[in-house]
Amino acid sequence: MRTIILFLCFISLLPTYVFASNNLMLDKVEIKQYGHTPIPGPLFLNNKKLQELIKEIEKKVAIEPKNAHWSEDNELIAERPGRMLDKQAFQVLFRSAFYDGSIKQITVPTMPVYPSVDRALLEEIQARELGSYVTYYKKENKERAENIALAAAAIDSHVIFPGEVFSFNEIVGERTVERGYKRAPVIVKGELSEDIGGGICQVSSTLFNAVDLKGIQIVERYAHSRRVPYVPEGRDATVSWWGPDFVFKNKYNQPVLIRAHAKNGRMVIRILSSESVVPFTGNDS
Structure with a gap:
């Protein structure tokens, strides 16, 4: 599974992204920004803000797959897989880190996205x-x-x-x-x-x-x-x-x-x- 490291720092209410080592991570300070306390008591996860964060991260990690194709010189170019955010796994990790004080950082999980046309198919159907x-x-x-x-x-x-x-x-x-x-x-x-x-x-x-x-x-x-x-x-x-x-x-x-x-x-x-x-x-x- 391929991932991207991203350190998110809040300036006012907006996150600033910093890339390093081709992985994307969220630290504890960032994660806690997604809580709210409607009444005096424990901090609760703000689900609306979490969904907004998920949409933002989806854009950052997404890479479109590329189908195999022929170049202008008639060279057969192999396909290239892409990737997308594993939303289900991310929510599990995020919620665990939000409520568990021992978790200081999480790596954003991604999953591969495979192209519909690969080199083997093109070779077969010509x-x-x-x-x-x-x-x-x-x-x-x-x-x-x-x-x-x-x-x-x-x-x-x-x-x-x-x-x-x-x-x-x-x-x-x-x-x-x-x-x-x-x-x-x-x-x-x-x-x-x-x-x-x-x-x-x-x-x-x-x-x-x-x-x-x-x-x-x-x-x-x-x-x-x-x-x-x-x-x-x-x-x-x-x-x-x-x-x-x-x-x-x-x-x-x-x-x-x-x-x-x-x-x-x-x-x-x-x-x-x-x-x-x-x-x-x-x-x-």
Whole structure:
């Protein structure tokens, strides 16, 4: 079990955190700050203040796990576990230290948080290609090309487990300047305009054509208000952060993997899985 040492000193009513030796501890002086005496008598634990402390410590010790993934150089990067506060164990330790005068200090307990996708899984589910699609764009249009590359990188290495739903907007996230997206041409109500993230509809449209498979259920897809040049008519999938999304569901018996790559004017998406992959049968919805 991995822990972080933290000495909490109260200045007025606010704790000051000091890190040392990669562990987090609370000393007796800090612990006693969470008591109250409503009437003359013994000190009682203030549960409301304790819950506020727990929320604060949760933020301090939390490390998000990272899934295994492929780098830009196509190197398979192993997963990295994260951690979270063990709230139940912490409350037991805290209450014991509060009421037991012999306990001078407690170590904050944490527990590991494991990623959902590890290296072994990625290696297994790249054995069989289920579908693929290629589209082309003008690399000279640097802003649009950068947007396409960013969105492609966001969905690359993503795994959709059996019965799980994939949302393009959820996985790619909001297209903002802070995240590197540029202003580029978009279609708004049938007219060409410019907006942040212009061009990513080529990624969603390429993905739609790649996942148009027997074991994939298209849940949500919208066409542009005018024809786009990178896919045949009727084969596009427009997306917008505050509007249309592209959503599909994995109805195979195995996880499916998205590999997406955009470089030098060529956008490629491949859909992969294990050798034993078959579509679900029956009336499952």
